Amino acid sequence: MMDMETSTSFHDFLNRMRHPSSLDLVRSIKSFIVSFSFYQPKPENDGKKVQDFFLSMEAAIRDHPLWTTSSEEDIDCALEGLEKYIMTKLFSRTFSSSLEDEKIDNEISEKICLLQTFLKPQHLDIPPSLHNEPSWLLAEKELLKMNAFKAPHEKVMCIMNCCRVINNLLLNAATSEHVPTGADEFLPVLIYVTIKASSLWVHFTLAFDTNFFLLIFHFQANPPKLHSNLKFIKLYRRQAKLISEAEYYFTNLVSAKSFIVDLNAKSLSMDEIKFEENMQAAKLTNKVTSESSSTCQLNQQEKNECSFFQVLNNRSNYPYMEAKSKELTVGDVDTLLNHYKDLVAKHTILCKAISFLSTSEREPLLRHLEKQGAGTLILQHHGINTDTCDPHPQQDN
Structure with missing residues (x-):
């Protein structure tokens, strides 16, 4: 809606x-x-x-x-x-226009990543009557949408949808369990949902064989740029609209963020020694996972590049590469047309794949392709001068 x-x-x-x-x-x-x-x-x-x-x-x-x-x-x-x-x-x-904002976002993200490994509802004194995994997941999903939008109003609506799911959970619990619910129960659930929210993100890296160009891998991420999103809403949402229900839910999420930033053993129903042990274990686990993931990605990238250039350098895939026009026959036309269509299709897919890469990832790859004799059209497609080898990115209309 x-x-x-x-x-x-x-x-x-x-x-x-x-x-x-x-x-x-x-x-x-x-x-x-x-x-x-x-x-x-x-x-x-x-x-x-x-x-x-x-x-x-x-x-x-x-x-x-x-x-x-x-x-x-x-x-x-x-x-x-x-x-x-x-x-x-x-x-x-x-949006996130200062280094300080980026730093705060990263610190919050890292802390949430650690807390995700061991935090339980009981640590926030969330009563069993509110333990509803489907509702929590729905609220998390709404919260994660926030970073996908650019308009302050749309970001606010993501927060409101998340909080309405939680509010409905409280109302249903009050009706079915006959237990009083209110602000004292709402904020802990919102904090828990904010910490537990995670999403599949897709990152594209270049792969190649005779049929495919893309390798897709996924990784988990907690609510991205939480601080920057909240600051953006506060500064740029029309002040006349950040009132009533919207203001209440927005303020609660700001409070949830502040709680997470300052969170320690005293904030939770947890022994201080146990809290520190869990945090250290989470740091170690995340470090090992990160290093393992980086190694796997590097190995896969090297394997992909090797495969790419093996196929590229295999002249048998392009039997007419050295042919002269007088050597061709009428019977070669169909074969040449099929080769042409195949080459155009692969070039189009390759250009699309490269467009997903960041500038720092894209330019070294394009240089490598050019050295191998495969990159001139691709370089021109991405606005790089092949005569001077200076990057001149094309401007969007």
Whole structure:
């Protein structure tokens, strides 16, 4: 429901912005986006600039002929569309914009990763009546969606959906178990859900044989960039909308994050010595797992590269490589056409595979391909000058 409503608001906003009479609004929006990038990131100042712009645009929209006869709901939809448009354009400039934010995100992620290995519901004094694994998993799933969105409103809705699942769990327990539930029970469950939330992430690395180019592997990750997501919402969600239920649930997740940051043995129903033993054991386990995973990935990558270049250097796969036109017969046309189609298909898949890699992963691979005589078209496809070997990434339209 959230996705449909948000999508409708956004597309309606874009459609109205295409109307000739909205040219003044479009100019204001574009001018703000361009001017915003002139300054160094300063989160608190940036947040104020964005909030002030939202207020000025709200006044402009209310007075604009396109919305003269509109209801409050229509105007609110326009403002939601405006927020999504602005913050999507400014996302890379405003989200996790400081090294300090990245550091805090990493520290929280590492701590959650350790706690996931041993934390139980009883450590947070969660009563048995609230031990409901399906509900917890559903709440975790909603929370994990938050990092996939760029608009503050959509991130808030992920938090609200997560918290509503927990709230429904409490209400059902109160009805069926006849036990009182409230804020004292809500926050511990939210903390537990936040710690236990994990998701399958997909990472692409290049592999090759005569048929396939991609090797896909998965790894577990806890809620990504929790601190940065909460800070982003606080700074850039329209202040008039971060109220009531949304504010209550958002504040609870902020409290859950703070609890996790400060968490120690005294925070839990656990002996201090036992807590430290569990943390140390988790650190050791994670270190071994990380090293083992890195070794496996390195070995697989070397194996893939070896396979790739063995196939590439096997001229029998391309029998016409050294042929001259006068040596060809009419009977060779079908074979050549099939080879051409096969080559185009592989080139397309390879380019798509490379597009998933980061810049630091992509450029060394492209250089290697070029040295092997296979990379010229791929280098050009990715905007790298093959004459100078200087990277000139193509700009997105």
